[in-house]
Amino acid sequence: MNPVDGQTAPEVVLEARGLVRRFPMGKADVEVLRGVNFSVARGEFTAILGSSGSGKSTLLHVLGLLDRPDAGEVLWNGEALAAAGESRRAELRATESAFVFQFYFLLPEFTAIENVLIAAAIARGRGRAPASRKERHERAVELLERVGLKERMQHRPAELSGGERQRVAIARGLMNRPSILFCDEPTGNLDSRTAARIHELLQQVNADLGQTILAVTHEKVMAECARRRLVMRDGVIGEES
Ligand SMILES: Nc1ncnc2c1ncn2[C@@H]1O[C@H](COP(=O)(O)OP(=O)(O)OP(=O)(O)O)[C@@H](O)[C@H]1O
Ligand SMILES: [Mg+2]
Numbered sequence: 001m002n003p004v005d006g007q008t009a010p011e012v013v014l015e016a017r018g019l020v021r022r023f024p025m026g027k028a029d030v031e032v033l034r035g036v037n038f039s040v041a042r043g044e045f046t047a048i049l050g051s052s053g054s055g056k057s058t059l060l061h062v063l064g065l066l067d068r069p070d071a072g073e074v075l076w077n078g079e080a081l082a083a084a085g086e087s088r089r090a091e092l093r094a095t096e097s098a099f100v101f102q103f104y105f106l107l108p109e110f111t112a113i114e115n116v117l118i119a120a121a122i123a124r125g126r127g128r129a130p131a132s133r134k135e136r137h138e139r140a141v142e143l144l145e146r147v148g149l150k151e152r153m154q155h156r157p158a159e160l161s162g163g164e165r166q167r168v169a170i171a172r173g174l175m176n177r178p179s180i181l182f183c184d185e186p187t188g189n190l191d192s193r194t195a196a197r198i199h200e201l202l203q204q205v206n207a208d209l210g211q212t213i214l215a216v217t218h219e220k221v222m223a224e225c226a227r228r229r230l231v232m233r234d235g236v237i238g239e240e241s
Helices: 056-063 086-096 112-123 133-146 162-174 192-209 220-224
Strands: 012-025 028-041 045-049 071-076 097-101 180-184 213-217 228-233 236-239
Touching: 012 056, 028 056, 028 071, 028 236, 045 192, 045 220, 056 180, 056 213, 086 097, 086 112, 097 162, 112 133, 112 162, 133 162, 162 180, 162 192, 192 213, 192 220, 213 220
Parallel strands: 045 213, 045 228, 097 180, 180 213
Antiparallel strands: 012 028, 012 071, 228 236
16 A cells, blocks of 8 residues: 555556667677666556567567566566576466467467467466366366357367467467466457457457556557557657657
């Protein structure tokens, strides 16, 4: 509780402090992230808008613990992870976060429901992931219904449209009740009508389940579906101008 106004301070799920990431290019290094600072509160739907090559995917990979920064640190739920070992980072990735990518990344030989169940298998009951086989199955069915795929659970990715594949990826992302759902150009591969329906779904997931979402995109319409918008420019994050 904030003693001054009696309001509860928003709980910070994710924090970036002075993130720097550089890559070798020819003889020099290119600094893609040049001191990124921002935080995400629980329940927020934030979009980061930036042009192609501005470093959005690089940022998301560092924030999602898929890559390490050259300087600065990432905190999840207040825990600083710069010095964390790979096993702790892997555990957190499996239980506290999920990714939705532009190209879905579903396993082609598995059905929709099996693709969703895989997230729970990896988490093995840790964190808020469903612990028993029965709970996992019930949650997978409930999520596939929520994303509108009640009749498609036994279909393989090749038998689903792009929009349906992304719905499976979103259901998979929600399986373990992650602290944060990272989305990298989630509608970049879809036509505008299908994209609009995925935007609606993400808004619903945020509003109905209170799911915290951080999406990066170069598409203005995608960014507009978020409640809070930031801009990535010259390696830093600013408020939308
Ligand atoms: N592993 C890497 N090695 C070298 N350079 C990299 C690497 N990853 C990214 N880069 C460079 O960093 C810059 C930012 O790339 P990034 O993929 O983060 O941009 P982006 O904003 O996601 O672009 P897009 O909108 O096209 O997806 C680019 O110049 C890219 O070539
Ligand atoms: Mg990218």
